Amino acid sequence: MRPPDNHVHTGWSWDTPASVTMARACERAVAQGLPAIAFTEHLDFTVWGPDDRATTLGLVDRHASRHEPIDSEGYWAELTEVRERFPELRIWSGVEAGEPHLFASSVAAHLRDAPVDRILGSLHSLSDGDRLYGVGQLLYTDPDATMRRYLGEIVDMVESSDVFQVLAHVDFPRRYWPGGSHRFVEKDYEEEYRAVFRALAGTGRALEVNTSSPLASADQVRWFREEGGEAVSFGSDAHQPGAVGQRFDLAVDVVEAAGFRPGRDRFDFWRR
Structure with a gap:
């Protein structure tokens, strides 16, 4: 059984070309035999309000940002079209x-106007002084300390934000690891990973196995299960149609080796 792809981007995300349409992604999903696809566009903020925690923490800027808001009207028009077509x-x-966790008020305001089916929670940036920086920029100063800080911040994000259903790409910094992702030693951070997984399991939410990142090991997914994790989500993190459902066969092998199986139906998360 092939799982749904719960993490796909199109031209409505600020980091994805306008030529990447929902229709092309759906064509790829059908060709791959996927039962479902979720268009999870980037909801990031470069301007935030007084009620956001980022303001309380004294953050005033996101460094070198190209982030743009979602055009909700255009997004929903295209979504309606592909639902009819496929x-x-x-x-x-x-x-x-x-x-x-830093933008709870701003996220809530967006979702009041444009509620959605799937919400992923992601950590892409960390603070340095009064600015947010992409974690890739911070790795080159001290990768070990940055990775440990990153995982600690994810614990805070899980514990202080209940808006998301799935924790996305817990290995995000590994994509930018100095010298190449092959130099990253997952076992060095087992204690920090387990802290994340305990926090996530305590909320009953799902862990994403992201197939754009260097693929998580069965050991890492097993740590989640051992800490009480109940559900796993699959996400290609596709920013091009050809990447929809990428490496899902291998990801299924990893997830099954860690003790998870297909859920209640073909649209469900995989479960222990």
Whole structure:
């Protein structure tokens, strides 16, 4: 059984070309035999309000940002169109909320106007002084300390934000590891990973196995299960149609080796 792809971007995300349409992604999903796809566009903020925690923490800027808001009207028009065009595919609306614990008020305001089916929680940036910086920029100063800080911040994000259903790409910094992702030693951070997984399991939410990142090991997914994790989500993190459902066969092998199996139906998360 092939799982849904719960993490896909199109031209409505600020970091994805306008030529990447929902229709092309759906064509790829159908060709791959996927039962469902979720269009989880980036919900990031460069301007935030007085009620956001980022303001309380004294953050005033996001360094060198190209982030743009979602054009909700255009997004929903295209989503309606592909739902009609691809009746054989379940198509979910969604967002990938960046640093939702820092922008709870802003995220809530967006979702009041444009509620969605799937919400991913992601950590892409960390603070340095009064600015947010992409974690890749901070790794080159001290990768070990940055990785430990990153995982600690994810614990805070899980414990202080309940808006998201799935924790996305817990290995995000590994994509930018100095000298190449092959130099990253997952076992060095087992204690920090387990702290994240305990926090996530305590909320009953799902862990994403992200197939754009260097693929998580069965050991890492097993740590989640051992800490009480109940559900796993699959996400390609595709920013091009050809990447929809990428490496899912291998990801399924990893997840099964860690003790998870298909859920209640073909649209569900995989469960222990």
